Every structure is written in C-alpha cells, then in structure tokens.
Amino acid sequence: MRLRNITGSREVIAESPYVVPEAELFDCPGTWNNIFGNNQPIRIEIGMGKGKFIHTMAKEHPEINYIGIEKYSSVLLRAIQKMEAEELPNLKFIRMDAEDIAKVFGPGEVDRIYLNFSDPWPKDRHAKRRLPSKEFLARYDVILKKDGILEFKTDNRDLFDFAVEELEPAGWKAQVITYDLHSDAALMEGNVMTEYEEKFSSMGNPICKYIICR
Numbered sequence: 001m002r003l004r005n006i007t008g009s010r011e012v013i014a015e016s017p018y019v020v021p022e023a024e025l026f027d028c029p030g031t032w033n034n035i036f037g038n039n040q041p042i043r044i045e046i047g048m049g050k051g052k053f054i055h056t057m058a059k060e061h062p063e064i065n066y067i068g069i070e071k072y073s074s075v076l077l078r079a080i081q082k083m084e085a086e087e088l089p090n091l092k093f094i095r096m097d098a099e100d101i102a103k104v105f106g107p108g109e110v111d112r113i114y115l116n117f118s119d120p121w122p123k124d125r126h127a128k129r130r131l132p133s134k135e136f137l138a139r140y141d142v143i144l145k146k147d148g149i150l151e152f153k154t155d156n157r158d159l160f161d162f163a164v165e166e167l168e169p170a171g172w173k174a175q176v177i178t179y180d181l182h183s184d185a186a187l188m189e190g191n192v193m194t195e196y197e198e199k200f201s202s203m204g205n206p207i208c209k210y211i212i213c214r
C-alpha cells in the first residue's frame with residue numbers, strides 16, 4: 001500500500017506521542033515493557049497499513065501491548081489519525097522497514113507476530129523482500145519468544161503457497177492452515193478483519209491463513 005505523499009506526514013510522525021522516535025529505535029531492544037510501563041505481552045503487526053486491525057485488537061485486548069509497524073509515513077499517518085480519534089494506552093507505532101526488526105526487539109521479547117496481506121513481491125529476484133520469506137522468518141525467530149506464534153493472512157494464493165513452502169527449510173511448522181478462513185467458523189471466532197481483508201473478501205476472494213510456530 002502506497003498512498004500519495006502527504007505533505008507534512010514526517011513532521012506529524014516525529015511529533016506524535018504514539019510513535020516511538022526513529023532515532024531511539026535501536027536503543028529499544030529489551031526495553032519495550034518499560035516503554036509501555038507494564039509487563040503485558042507484546043504483539044506486533046508488521047506492515048499494518050492504515051492500522052484498522054491493530055487498533056481494533058488493542059481495543060479488544062487491553063491486557064496485551066500492541067505495536068504496529070509500517071514502512072511508509074503517508075500510511076502510518078492514517079493509523080495515527082485513528083489513535084487521535086480513539087486513544088489507546090496499549091498501542092504504539094513504529095515507522096521502519098521490517099528488515100531491521102531484529103535490531104529493534106530483543107531475543108524472545110515478542111509474544112506474537114501478525115502479518116496481514118503482506119506485499120507479494122511477485123518477481124523471483126524479490127522473494128527475500130516478502131515478509132513470510134525464510135529470510136524474514138530467521139529474523140522473527142530471534143525476536144519471538146520460544147513458544148510464540150506467527151499468524152499470516154492473505155488472499156494471494158501464490159504468496160501463500162510460497163509462505164507455506166518456506167516453513168520447513170526455515171525450521172517452522174504449521175499449527176493451522178486454511179485456504180478459506182471465512183468458511184471456518186472455529187477460526188473465525190475473534191477474527192478481526194483488516195482493511196485489505198474487507199476489500200478482497202467482499203470481492204469474493206477466499207482468504208488463506210496460517211498459524212505457525214517453531
């Protein structure tokens with residue numbers, strides 16, 4: 001998702017109390033519970049887009065701390081606007097490329113990772129940029145606690161098949177795999193729709209999901 005460049009979005013982000021300053025990110029490993037001021041588990045969404053999913057999750061689960069990560073300022077701005085309309089103490093944002101994720105969280109500091117409708121990067125030479133690739137799984141392996149899980153949803157079947165193939169060589173295994181999430185009543189319990197999920201499921205696209213662990 002790339003919105004047109006919104007003038008002043010970088011300035012708004014730099015001043016927002018909801019965003020952890022970029023200059024401080026590499027000092028953060030091991031300190032996230034201090035940043036929230038409590039000992040609640042920390043769950044992150046990588047590539048949160050406009051933040052509907054993570055804002056709803058944080059609202060529904062005040063006993064969990066959430067961090068939304070987004071690469072583009074113009075997109076993050078929309079998530080900040082949601083927080084301005086409804087402030088939540090257990091939600092923070094980071095503007096960064098997730099390639100550096102293992103420099104921002106300490107070993108085992110994250111309780112759960114969400115990837116929702118990640119960019120497909122369809123060219124083979126860009127496979128390493130896909131958020132469920134084995135290169136990214138190796139980074140998640142560092143920051144995710146030992147018994148932590150990663151949940152991934154997408155309507156892109158090619159990307160999902162790629163993601164499933166990456167698991168074994170990367171040392172991960174699937175607890176759950178579905179190729180039609182919205183037809184599975186048990187898995188739909190507590191499902192929070194993302195912006196893309198609403199859009200693509202309303203077009204009739206089946207939604208794939210896996211839940212993985214090591």
Ligand code: SAM
Pocket residue numbers: 001002046047048049050069070071072075096097098099115116117118119194195196197
């Ligand atoms: N998760 C949202 C949803 O389901 O509605 C947005 C999906 S959108 C297709 C993917 C988002 O991931 C975009 O906003 C994009 O900027 C962000 N993204 C892609 N690669 C990223 C990366 N390496 N680090 C951080 N964000 C990234």
